[in-house]
Amino acid sequence: MAIWQHGGMPSSKNTQFAVAVHVLTYLAGQVERGPVSSDELSASTNVNPVHVRRVLGPLREAGLVCSRPGVHGGWELATPAEEITLARVWRLLQGADPVLGLHGPNPDCPVGRGVQRSLAAIDGAVAEAVAAELERSTVQDILAREVQGACSVPGQA
Amino acid sequence: MAIWQHGGMPSSKNTQFAVAVHVLTYLAGQVERGPVSSDELSASTNVNPVHVRRVLGPLREAGLVCSRPGVHGGWELATPAEEITLARVWRLLQGADPVLGLHGPNPDCPVGRGVQRSLAAIDGAVAEAVAAELERSTVQDILAREVQGACSVPGQA
DNA sequence: CCTAACTGTAGCTGTTGTGATTACGAATCA
DNA sequence: TGATTCGTAATCACAACAGCTACAGTTAGG
Numbered sequence: 001m002a003i004w005q006h007g008g009m010p011s012s013k014n015t016q017f018a019v020a021v022h023v024l025t026y027l028a029g030q031v032e033r034g035p036v037s038s039d040e041l042s043a044s045t046n047v048n049p050v051h052v053r054r055v056l057g058p059l060r061e062a063g064l065v066c067s068r069p070g071v072h073g074g075w076e077l078a079t080p081a082e083e084i085t086l087a088r089v090w091r092l093l094q095g096a097d098p099v100l101g102l103h104g105p106n107p108d109c110p111v112g113r114g115v116q117r118s119l120a121a122i123d124g125a126v127a128e129a130v131a132a133e134l135e136r137s138t139v140q141d142i143l144a145r146e147v148q149g150a151c152s153v154p155g156q157a
Numbered sequence: 158m159a160i161w162q163h164g165g166m167p168s169s170k171n172t173q174f175a176v177a178v179h180v181l182t183y184l185a186g187q188v189e190r191g192p193v194s195s196d197e198l199s200a201s202t203n204v205n206p207v208h209v210r211r212v213l214g215p216l217r218e219a220g221l222v223c224s225r226p227g228v229h230g231g232w233e234l235a236t237p238a239e240e241i242t243l244a245r246v247w248r249l250l251q252g253a254d255p256v257l258g259l260h261g262p263n264p265d266c267p268v269g270r271g272v273q274r275s276l277a278a279i280d281g282a283v284a285e286a287v288a289a290e291l292e293r294s295t296v297q298d299i300l301a302r303e304v305q306g307a308c309s310v311p312g313q314a
Numbered sequence: 315c316c317t318a319a320c321t322g323t324a325g326c327t328g329t330t331g332t333g334a335t336t337a338c339g340a341a342t343c344a
Numbered sequence: 345t346g347a348t349t350c351g352t353a354a355t356c357a358c359a360a361c362a363g364c365t366a367c368a369g370t371t372a373g374g
Contacts, residue, residue, distance in 0.1 A: 013332065013360080015260040022260075022272045029268065037349065044266045048334050053351070069350040070342025086279065090257070099256070099287070100247070103172040103179075109201045111186065114303040115179045118294075122243065126290050130256070133286040137279055146271040172361075194320065205363050210322070226321040227371025 016055045016093045019045050021086065023052065024139045027065065028081035029146065035067075035074030058092045082140035087131045098123045099130060173212045173250045176202050178243065180209065181296045184222065185238035186303065192224075192231030215249045239297035244288045255280045256287060 022045045030036050038056070042049040056075060059065050066078040100123050102116065179202045187193050195213070199206040213232060216222050223235040257280050259273065 013258055015258045015332080017257050018260045018272075018276055021276060022269065025272050026268050035349095039349085044268055046261060046266075046269065049350095050335075050352085051333060054333090057351085067350060068342075069340070069348085071344070071348045073342070073349045075350095100174050101172045103175045104203060109203075111183050111201055111303060112179065112203065115175075115182050115299060118299045118302050119175055119178060122291070122294055126287050129286045129290040130283050133283050134279070137275075142272060142275045145275050146268060192320090196320090207323085207364075208362060211362095214322085224321060225371080226319085226369075228319045229372065230320045230370080232321095 014093060015047070017090055019047055019052065019055050020059060020089050020093060021139070021142065023056065023075075024059075024064070024077070024081070024084060024089065025142050025146070027075060027077045028139050028143045031077055031081075035072060035076050037074040041075065055093070059089070062088075062092050064088070064092075080140075081143060082138050084139040085135050086137045086139075087134035090134050091131060094127075099126050171250060172204070174247055176204055176209065176212050177216060177246050177250060178296070178299065180213065180232075181216075181221070181234070181238070181241060181246065182299050182303070184232060184234045185296050185300045188234055188238075192229060192233050194231040198232065212250070216246070219245075219249050221245070221249075237297075238300060239295050241296040242292050243294045243296075244291035247291050248288060251284075256283050 023041050026041060026044050027036060038049045038052045041052045045052065053067075056065060056067070060067055060078075064077070064079050064084055065075055067073065067075050098120075100119070102119055102123065180198050183198060183201050184193060195206045195209045198209045202209060213222060213224070217224055217235075221234070221236050221241055222232055224230065224232050255277075257276070259276055259280065
């Protein structure tokens with residue numbers, strides 16, 4: 001028994017963060033070349049071009065990248081790679097979604113409410129811890145780990 | 158490791174952690190009463206009894222709780238509440254699942270491989286940071302925040 | 315025994331989130 | 345004008361989570 005509608009709580013399987021980091025690193029390595037099309041980024045990340053643009057949307061609004069339509073359009077880094085921390089990217093894409101999963105408690109149960117409140121507070125602390133850890137890496141750091149040259153997708157250079 | 162076909166990588170969709178913490182706290186408050194049925198736990202957590210048992214499975218294997226079938230069966234805490242850190246619970250339920258989402262990169266792209274490796278390392282560090290944060294709270298701590306008495310589901314006490 | 319009350323698990327279903335795909339409009343440059 | 349590329353909406357397929365039912369295995373009590 002217990003047919004209460006169960007609390008739908010978001011927090012999901014974001015591949016978006018990984019895709020974003022990948023794209024930013026790619027762009028950081030192609031700064032000299034000018035705009036890069038989402039088609040090329042799509043080939044590098046192995047995801048759909050539309051998905052690339054969707055992921056890059058929030059990053060553009062935050063000023064990390066910029067895009068231009070048209071014949072020689074595409075995407076460019078709008079912030080130096082060494083100033084883009086992974087924490088910033090993560091916060092942009094994760095939003096306010098809980099890191100740990102919370103669940104809709106039974107309003108009739110005092111334990112439910114108490115646990116819920118405690119858990120929400122702890123989730124916040126965890127989110128801060130994650131951000132703090134991600135603050136330690138920048139896109140530049142990741143790019144620096146990449147090998148030297150030959151960083152293009154075959155058939156696009 | 159790392160099946161590159163397309164993203165099937167887990168992240169945090171688990172309500173299980175929250176349910177587990179809830180149940181453990183409930184059990185910690187009912188230690189004197191003897192075994193608690195998963196039906197009662199189900200009413201408190203507002204999830205299905207079967208789901209409760211599924212979540213509690215790993216915790217029992219780890220020795221945190223124990224269960225007995227039969228007429229007066231149910232679940233009991235098998236470890237003092239002050240020794241159960243949330244980190245332990247989290248690690249049991251999270252397993253080796255990545256905290257941030259990784260994605261299947263393009264094997265033909267050197268950037269892909271590099272980013273992938275970096276991201277995996279960072280994910281490990283983040284997981285440690287999360288665990289460290291969760292190490293600071295125990296089930297006893299959460300129970301202590303609960304109010305005094307009247308911690309049963311109406312109709313069950 | 316036999317029944318009732320539990321756990322333990324398998325199987326199916328409904329819902330939801332994610333990403334692929336297509337399509338179309340807007341902007342830019344030759 | 346026409347080709348290229350972004351921006352976005354709409355739709356589809358797939359997988360994960362959880363709800364639910366059903367049934368087998370255990371235990372207590374008559």
